[in-house]
Amino acid sequence: MPGLLGHLEGIKKNQLHRLEKLYQRRLRDGHALTYDLTEELCELSLEIKRELTLLMDFQGRVELVIVGDAESLDQISAIALPAKTDGMAKRYCLHTHLGWKTPTLGNQVTLLQFHFPLMGVLMAGMSPRHPGGFSQQFGEHPHFCDAVFWLHPTSQLGETGDVRRSCEVLEPMTARKAAEESLEKWTEWAEPVFEVSHKQVAKTGERALLMGLHSGGQQAESALQDTLDELSQLAKSAGAVVVDRMFQLRRTPDPGTYIGSGKADELAFLIQQLNIDVVIADDELSPVQQRNLERILRVKVIDRTELILDIFAQRAQSREGKIQVELAQLQYEMPRLKGRGRMFSQQTAVGAKGGIATRGPGETKLETDRRILRERVTTLEKEAMQVVRHRQFQRQSRKRSQVPLIALVGYTNAGKSTLMRHLTQADVLVEDRLFATLDPTIRKLYLGDAGELAAMPCSQEVLLSDTVGFIRKLPTFLIKAFRATLEEAASADLLWHVWDVSHPERLSQAQSVHEVLNALFEELEIEPPVIWTLCNKVDRLADVDVEMAVIAGSVDSPLFPISARTGEGIPELLAAARHFLAERSSMSVKSAYGPGEY
Numbered sequence: 001m002p003g004l005l006g007h008l009e010g011i012k013k014n015q016l017h018r019l020e021k022l023y024q025r026r027l028r029d030g031h032a033l034t035y036d037l038t039e040e041l042c043e044l045s046l047e048i049k050r051e052l053t054l055l056m057d058f059q060g061r062v063e064l065v066i067v068g069d070a071e072s073l074d075q076i077s078a079i080a081l082p083a084k085t086d087g088m089a090k091r092y093c094l095h096t097h098l099g100w101k102t103p104t105l106g107n108q109v110t111l112l113q114f115h116f117p118l119m120g121v122l123m124a125g126m127s128p129r130h131p132g133g134f135s136q137q138f139g140e141h142p143h144f145c146d147a148v149f150w151l152h153p154t155s156q157l158g159e160t161g162d163v164r165r166s167c168e169v170l171e172p173m174t175a176r177k178a179a180e181e182s183l184e185k186w187t188e189w190a191e192p193v194f195e196v197s198h199k200q201v202a203k204t205g206e207r208a209l210l211m212g213l214h215s216g217g218q219q220a221e222s223a224l225q226d227t228l229d230e231l232s233q234l235a236k237s238a239g240a241v242v243v244d245r246m247f248q249l250r251r252t253p254d255p256g257t258y259i260g261s262g263k264a265d266e267l268a269f270l271i272q273q274l275n276i277d278v279v280i281a282d283d284e285l286s287p288v289q290q291r292n293l294e295r296i297l298r299v300k301v302i303d304r305t306e307l308i309l310d311i312f313a314q315r316a317q318s319r320e321g322k323i324q325v326e327l328a329q330l331q332y333e334m335p336r337l338k339g340r341g342r343m344f345s346q347q348t349a350v351g352a353k354g355g356i357a358t359r360g361p362g363e364t365k366l367e368t369d370r371r372i373l374r375e376r377v378t379t380l381e382k383e384a385m386q387v388v389r390h391r392q393f394q395r396q397s398r399k400r401s402q403v404p405l406i407a408l409v410g411y412t413n414a415g416k417s418t419l420m421r422h423l424t425q426a427d428v429l430v431e432d433r434l435f436a437t438l439d440p441t442i443r444k445l446y447l448g449d450a451g452e453l454a455a456m457p458c459s460q461e462v463l464l465s466d467t468v469g470f471i472r473k474l475p476t477f478l479i480k481a482f483r484a485t486l487e488e489a490a491s492a493d494l495l496w497h498v499w500d501v502s503h504p505e506r507l508s509q510a511q512s513v514h515e516v517l518n519a520l521f522e523e524l525e526i527e528p529p530v531i532w533t534l535c536n537k538v539d540r541l542a543d544v545d546v547e548m549a550v551i552a553g554s555v556d557s558p559l560f561p562i563s564a565r566t567g568e569g570i571p572e573l574l575a576a577a578r579h580f581l582a583e584r585s586s587m588s589v590k591s592a593y594g595p596g597e598y
Contacts, residue, residue, distance in 0.1 A: 006067035011048050018044060019052075019065055027060030032092065032183040033120055033148070038175040042124035042144035045096040054094040058183065063091060088187065088194040089115040096122045100129075103149050105265050108167035111151050112272030113298055117190030119151040120178065135174045148178035152186055153193040164273040165193055207275055208240040211259060211267070212282035215251045224282070226505055227472065231282050231304060233413075234471075238311050243274050257296065258289045264296045271299055280307055284475065287336045305332060305475050320387050327380040330373065331477050388487070404462040404581050406445070407489040407529075409517065410498035411509040412469030415536040417441075419498060419564035420466045423574075441466045442488075447578040460578060465492065470513045479516060486520050493584065494577065495531040497557070501547060502540035507554060530580075532558050534573065539563040 004019055011019075022041075027034055045052050048067070055064035093116050095107065103121045111119045123146045126133035134147045150170045155163050210231050214224040224247060232242045246267060248259045257264045258281060271279065278300045279293070285303040293301040302310075309332060312325045408416040424443035445464040465488045479486065489495060497513060499506055510533075521528045535551060538544050538561045548561055560576065562569035 002064055004065050004067060007050060008067055011067070015044065015048055019067065022054065022065050023062050025060075025062050027056070029060065030182055030184060031060070031179060032056075032118055032181050032186065033094065033175075033179050035142075035175050035179045037094075038122055038145040038148065038178070039143060041094065041096050042122055045098060045122075045124040046144060049098070051098060052096045055091055056094060057091050058187070087115070088117050088191045092116050092118040092120075092183070092186075094120045094122065096124045098124050100125055100127045100146065103151055103169050105269050107151060108169070109268045109272050109298065111167055112153060112165055112269075115153075115194045117152065118183070118186040121149040121151065122175075123147040123149075123172070134172060138174050138177075140174045140176055142175055145175045147172040148175055150178065150181065150186075153190050155193050165275065166273055167269075205239045205241045206277040207243045208235045208278050208280055209243055209267075209271065209274065209276045210235070210245040210280050210282065211248070212245075213248050213250045213253055213259065216249055221247070226508075227282055230472065230505075231280060231307075234304070234307050234311065235280055238307055238314070240278065240280075243276060244270070246270070253283065253289070255286070256288060257292050258283075258285055259293075261296070264293060268297045271297055278302060280304070283473070290336065304473055305478070308471065308474075308478070323380055323383050323387060327377065327384055328478050330377050330380065332475075334370075334373065334377070392487075402585075404493040404584075405465060405488075405491065406462055406494045406496060406577065407465040407467060407492035408496050408498055409467055409489050409513060410469060410534075411500065411513055412471050414469065414498045414500040414509070415564045416466050416469065416498050419534070419536065419562075420464060422564050422567060422570065424464055447574045447581070462577075462581065465489070470516050472508070472512045474512070474516060476519070479519060486516075487524065489517070490520055490524055490526060490529070492529050494580065495529050496534050497531050498534045498536050499551075500537050501535040501551065501561075502537045506551075510555070532560060532576075535559055535561045536564055539566050539568060 002023065004016065008016065025037060027037065041052055041054070050067055053064075053066040054062055055066075057063055093110065093114075097103075100123050107119060107121055110116070123134070124144060126146045130137060133142075135142050149172050151167055152170070154166045154168050156166050157163060210228050212224050212228050212231075214220040228245050232245070235242050246259075248263050250260065254260045259267065267279070270276075276299055279297055279302075281293075281301070281303040283303060284305045285293070285301070290301055290303070309325065309329050312321075313329065316322045316325045408420060410416050420441060420443065424445050442463055442465045445462050447460045447462060467486060467489050495517075497510070499510055503509060517528065533551075533555050535548065538547075541547050544561055548559060552559055558576070560569060560573045562573055564570075
């Protein structure tokens with residue numbers, strides 16, 4: 001026989017014994033409730049001054065008894081109640097409320113979350129709004145259970161025409177009337193609501209809901225829409241299916257729940273309606289906010305940073321990339337160990353398949369031991385420093401050989417890899433998604449016309465480096481973790497900043513790139529290299545001259561309109577680079593020998 005779960009402290013032995021005897025109960029065939037059981041549950045609930053929950057199977061047997069108030073029941077249910085099943089659950093739920101508290105949104109969330117065909121909410125105590133109680137007006141005089149509310153699942157069409165699960169709360173009825181209800185009737189009604197297999201849904205990816213805050217006004221709301229559009233692209237890049245998005249008007253995030261407790265309760269119900277698997281916040285969540293949201297929403301909750309880390313974990317192929325990704329993930333997880341619903345034992349290795357935010361370190365010994373976690377971080381930091389030293393050695397070798405380095409930088413999905421492939425014929429991944437490539441790539445480039453690359457002399461040979469793309473709200477610790485990769489850009493003779501000029505947010509994207517680069521130059525204490533702005537994807541513009549004039553007014557670096565896809569503007573770019581590097585080489589020779597010595 002299962003034991004009692006929940007808040008048991010302070011309950012008398014005889015009361016505990018009576019609660020345990022509930023497991024011996026068996027209802028009449030075909031009935032969801034009996035009058036005697038309603039009275040007994042409400043009597044016990046009033047005596048111990050706590051709510052009770054019974055999990056019942058279709059044969060009328062009690063599977064589980066949970067003791068506690070509403071908040072503790074929410075916490076216990078995630079552990080005690082079975083997880084989502086394919087289709088309708090083969091059990092239902094009875095729950096008492098003290099003081100004539102009508103069914104809450106949390107009750108409806110529980111019903112939909114666990115695919116229950118039915119939930120009975122029993123009012124323990126007499127209704128203060130009816131003289132003599134609710135049941136007296138129907139000629140009944142119960143001692144403890146004044147009314148029963150039945151909750152059952154329904155389906156309804158959403159605003160976009162999609163089918164959404166919902167919950168109907170029936171009008172209250174007396175305990176004797178409720179005992180006449182047929183369980184079979186409710187199961188027949190509920191079965192079609194849950195007929196979509198959870199496994200079938202999972203084949204298309206995790207179902208994601210995006211959420212963000214704005215401070216009010218059309219401009220702030222428009223800016224949030226833009227960042228959520230980008231967040232949607234990130235989610236798709238991670239393999240999720242974005243089902244819906246939610247905005248909340250708040251000047252500052254709620255310190256406990258980010259969106260506020262009331263909005264969180266509403267969101268919990270929407271999550272069950274849409275069968276959401278993961279909620280993604282546009283801003284970085286504190287450990288407290290993340291834990292509280294996961295408790296209320298009852299699904300996995302991640303933020304933009306964790307989503308980016310998950311994409312990096314999928315994309316990392318080289319040993320260097322995997323070291324940097326794992327280090328960044330552990331640094332992110334360190335303050336979130338306490339109370340996290342997801343442990344490291346549930347994570348898979350970097351590069352492996354799994355749900356969003358479950359691809360990661362994969363170290364099962366990190367589940368409860370912070371000391372081991374810190375040791376692992378220390379080890380990775382040492383390995384990362386070895387990578388830095390190895391990169392420095394490579395750069396010194398290149399300097400001795402006097403081969404110039406041109407580095408591509410830019411916002412993610414701006415077309416850097418496409419340009420790299422066009423210029424060098426390198427076999428690099430080119431996809432229209434964010435962070436399609438992660439590991440840096442260095443290839444030889446001959447600075448001639450596009451049709452003369454193979455015929456150029458070796459003196460025109462340079463190295464072209466493609467680095468990881470940047471993005472808005474990139475956390476500082478992530479920049480530090482990828483220091484070895486980003487130093488390639490900092491040590492270049494020439495930086496090509498690739499813009500996606502067809503993007504409506506091109507200026508803010510460029511600003512994000514400059515912020516990261518400036519932080520990197522400041523940390524390394526070096527002078528930034530010469531930067532050129534490559535206005536990529538001009539083939540998508542209606543009037544190139546007009547757009548270039550607009551961009552020229554906002555940047556102070558040389559502009560080169562190009563199309564990495566069609567090759568437009570590439571010969572002019574290579575010719576300018578050849579001339580620039582030749583002048584740079586000539587100036588270096590002059591400074592080395594002095595006036596009149598060369």
